Amino acid sequence: MPDKTAPDASRRSTRSRSAIYAAALALVAEIGYPRTTIEGIAARAGVGKQTIYRWWPSKADVLLEAFLDLSAQAAGQAGQAPYEIPDTGDLAADLRAVLRAAVDRLLDPAFEAPARALAAEGLLNEQVGREFVARLLEPRLRLCARRLRAAQDSGAVRADVDPRIALELFVSPLAQRWLQRTGPLTHAYADTLVGYALYGIAPR
Known part of the structure; x- marks a missing residue:
C-alpha cells in the first residue's frame, strides 16, 4: 500500500495556512490590528x-504573509502577473493606469x-518594515523605475533624471x-x- 502520510500532511498544512x-x-x-492576537487568529x-x-x-x-498571499491571489484572478507595469509607448497614460x-x-x-496595519507596524518594527518594503513595494518600484528608464531612452524623460527619485513625485503624495x-x-x-510630476521631469 502507498504511504499517504506525507501528502495528507501537506494538504493539512496548506489548509491550515489558508x-x-x-x-x-x-x-x-x-476588530483592528491592536486587538488582534495570535490566540484570536488560532x-x-x-x-x-x-x-x-x-x-x-x-x-x-x-499578517504580512497573509497580505502577500492576498495580493498574489488578486493578481491571479485578474489574469495578471504579480507585478506588471504597462508600456504602451505613452508614458503619461501608463503612469495614470x-x-x-x-x-x-x-x-x-x-x-x-x-x-494600514502593516504600514503602521513597519514604523515600530524595523524587521517587519524591511520585509514589507522588500517583498511588496520594492518589486513594483523597480519595475516603475525601469519604465521611466525606457522613457528616458525614448526622450520622454530628461537624461539627467534619477528614476528612483522621480518615482517619489508620484508615489509619496499618494501614500501620504x-x-x-x-x-x-x-x-x-x-x-x-x-x-x-511629468512636467517636472520632461525634457525642456
Missing part, C-alpha cells in the same frame, strides 16, 4: 496557537485594513494622502499627480 491567513485578515478588518482559524508559532514568530509576520490601480487597491476594504487622510483619494487626484 485558514490562518483568512482569520488574520478578517480579524484585522473587524481560534478563528480552528488551529492550535502553537501551530502558528511554529511558522511565524508574531502576529505581524502572520498604474496610479489609478493603486488608488483602487488602497480603497478596497479587503486590502485597506491590513495595509492615503495614510494621513488629508483629502479624497480618487482617479482624478492620481491623474493630477502624473501631470504635475
Whole structure:
C-alpha cells in the first residue's frame, strides 16, 4: 500500500495556512490590528496557537504573509502577473493606469485594513518594515523605475533624471494622502499627480 502520510500532511498544512491567513485578515478588518492576537487568529482559524508559532514568530509576520498571499491571489484572478507595469509607448497614460490601480487597491476594504496595519507596524518594527518594503513595494518600484528608464531612452524623460527619485513625485503624495487622510483619494487626484510630476521631469 502507498504511504499517504506525507501528502495528507501537506494538504493539512496548506489548509491550515489558508485558514490562518483568512482569520488574520478578517480579524484585522473587524476588530483592528491592536486587538488582534495570535490566540484570536488560532481560534478563528480552528488551529492550535502553537501551530502558528511554529511558522511565524508574531502576529505581524502572520499578517504580512497573509497580505502577500492576498495580493498574489488578486493578481491571479485578474489574469495578471504579480507585478506588471504597462508600456504602451505613452508614458503619461501608463503612469495614470498604474496610479489609478493603486488608488483602487488602497480603497478596497479587503486590502485597506491590513495595509494600514502593516504600514503602521513597519514604523515600530524595523524587521517587519524591511520585509514589507522588500517583498511588496520594492518589486513594483523597480519595475516603475525601469519604465521611466525606457522613457528616458525614448526622450520622454530628461537624461539627467534619477528614476528612483522621480518615482517619489508620484508615489509619496499618494501614500501620504492615503495614510494621513488629508483629502479624497480618487482617479482624478492620481491623474493630477502624473501631470504635475511629468512636467517636472520632461525634457525642456
